[in-house]
Amino acid sequence: MSRDRTFASFFQAGFECSSHRRRDGVRLDLIRATSHDRHVASDYRQCAELGLRTLRDGLRWHLIEKSPGCYDWSSWTPALEAAERNGLQIIWDLFHYGSPDHVDQGSPDFPRRFADFAMAAVEVQQSVSGRPPILCLLNEISFLCWAVETGYFPRVGPGKTGWLKRQLVKTAVAAATAIRERWPETKFVWAEPLIHIAPKHHRKQEVAAAERRRLGQFEAYDWLMGREEPELGGREDFVDLVGLNFYPHNQWYLDGPTIPMGHHEYRPLADMLEEVAERYGKPMFIAETGAEGSGRPAWLHYVCDEVRQAQGRGANIQGICLYPITAYPGWDNSRHCEVGLFAPVGSDGKRHVFEPLRQEIDRQRAIFGVDKMSEAKLRRLHVAR
Numbered sequence: 001m002s003r004d005r006t007f008a009s010f011f012q013a014g015f016e017c018s019s020h021r022r023r024d025g026v027r028l029d030l031i032r033a034t035s036h037d038r039h040v041a042s043d044y045r046q047c048a049e050l051g052l053r054t055l056r057d058g059l060r061w062h063l064i065e066k067s068p069g070c071y072d073w074s075s076w077t078p079a080l081e082a083a084e085r086n087g088l089q090i091i092w093d094l095f096h097y098g099s100p101d102h103v104d105q106g107s108p109d110f111p112r113r114f115a116d117f118a119m120a121a122v123e124v125q126q127s128v129s130g131r132p133p134i135l136c137l138l139n140e141i142s143f144l145c146w147a148v149e150t151g152y153f154p155r156v157g158p159g160k161t162g163w164l165k166r167q168l169v170k171t172a173v174a175a176a177t178a179i180r181e182r183w184p185e186t187k188f189v190w191a192e193p194l195i196h197i198a199p200k201h202h203r204k205q206e207v208a209a210a211e212r213r214r215l216g217q218f219e220a221y222d223w224l225m226g227r228e229e230p231e232l233g234g235r236e237d238f239v240d241l242v243g244l245n246f247y248p249h250n251q252w253y254l255d256g257p258t259i260p261m262g263h264h265e266y267r268p269l270a271d272m273l274e275e276v277a278e279r280y281g282k283p284m285f286i287a288e289t290g291a292e293g294s295g296r297p298a299w300l301h302y303v304c305d306e307v308r309q310a311q312g313r314g315a316n317i318q319g320i321c322l323y324p325i326t327a328y329p330g331w332d333n334s335r336h337c338e339v340g341l342f343a344p345v346g347s348d349g350k351r352h353v354f355e356p357l358r359q360e361i362d363r364q365r366a367i368f369g370v371d372k373m374s375e376a377k378l379r380r381l382h383v384a385r
Contacts, residue, residue, distance in 0.1 A: 006134070006187060006241060006283065007319045008089040009053040010370035011361055013341070014288060014323035015043070017058025019098030022331065023154050028098070031060060034328050035345045037075065041082045046342070046351060047325070048086040050358065051371050055083075056136070056191075056287070056321055058093035062100045065117060073124050080128040089134065091189060092125070094118050094175075096139045097153070106157030110167065111174035118175040122183060132185035136287075137175050139191050140245065141168045141220040166232060169223045173233040180237070187240045191287035192220050194244040194276070196251040196267040198259060210254040221280065241318065242280055243287030244273070248299060261302070269306035270313070277315035284316060288323035292339050297360040304364045322361075326351065 016030040031037050047055055063075040083090050095114060099105055103113050118137060125133050138144075145165045147153040157163050179186050197214040199206040219228070221242060226234035251259040251266055259265045276284060286307065291299035300322070307317050325340040341358060342351035365371050 007054040012054040012321035013052040013325035014056035016324035111171040115174040134187040189241040191243040245288035270309035273310035285319035
């Protein structure tokens with residue numbers, strides 16, 4: 001298995017960039033809500049100073065294509081330019097749940113509409129950077145389908161179970177096909193939830209139902225690679241890296257509550273990562289992970305220990321992305337979610353760092369033996385300041 005590094009840094013930072021409409025019709029824009037739009041230059045500089053040289057960030061399609069086929073890139077170009085100034089590598093999310101109101105995600109022309117937007121976006125990226133892009137074309141296909149089918153997000157399409165997932169995979173395939181033909185060196189990474197579901201009572205029927213639900217987490221990747229549902233057009237080369245999103249709430253009982261860490265039903269993350277590695281045989285990364293409040297350092301400690309165990313069993317895991325890297329207002333009620341490294345922008349115009357998490361990152365860097373150039377650069381920057 002190839003161990004070639006795709007990423008500029010093993011530890012990475014992700015900026016929350018959801019831009020969907022809630023079921024009550026309110027449009028979210030987390031880039032604006034976290035002031036990342038106004039502070040992208042300083043946000044990127046702060047990440048660079050902390051040795052986080054690979055970032056996940058996103059485009060807001062609803063601001064870019066305000067009328068069909070007419071693109072205004074002014075909401076994105078400051079981020080492109082800031083990345084270049086700071087020598088950062090960005091994984092660009094092109095569709096983080098949200099689309100313009102004139103675009104119907106359930107329409108037969110949605111794959112074409114998104115592919116046109118994606119091609120135009122790469123043209124702009126190439127004009128600024130010129131380097132092969134790293135793209136997450138559609139974020140969390142599985143979660144978006146669950147959110148629509150359960151009514152957490154507004155209805156899309158006919159409401160048939162599985163219909164939207166096929167629509168989204170066809171959309172991803174349309175964009176990947178067009179981009180790979182024009183820019184063959186593009187890297188496609190994806191971000192899908194990594195989950196575990198356990199039966200509550202271990203009756204035979206319930207055990208089988210829990211396992212069916214659990215295995216459903218692999219459908220998006222299986223279809224994108226063409227291993228299942230080949231009529232959707234998936235191909236192995238459409239997945240360069242398998243991205244996995246893992247949070248403290250990612251394990252639960254079938255139709256029941258979350259399984260707490262330490263419980264005998266809680267499945268070790270290392271086992272889950274090993275299963276994915278054996279299933280796909282591709283490079284992987286933790287595309288999102290993080291906890292809230294004072295639990296942030298302990299959670300990272302756990303994730304890193306489990307990643308090392310999985311690596312020891314042969315899993316090619318190339319990075320861990322802290323997501324979101326900034327505190328943010330919750331989707332449903334705008335409550336203050338104290339996550340990541342950075343606080344909201346203060347009166348001094350800066351985001352203050354949550355030191356316990358920063359110290360844990362430094363400890364884990366030393367254990368993994370990664371990002372040493374970043375640490376040397378960080379020391380030089382501190383001396384200069």
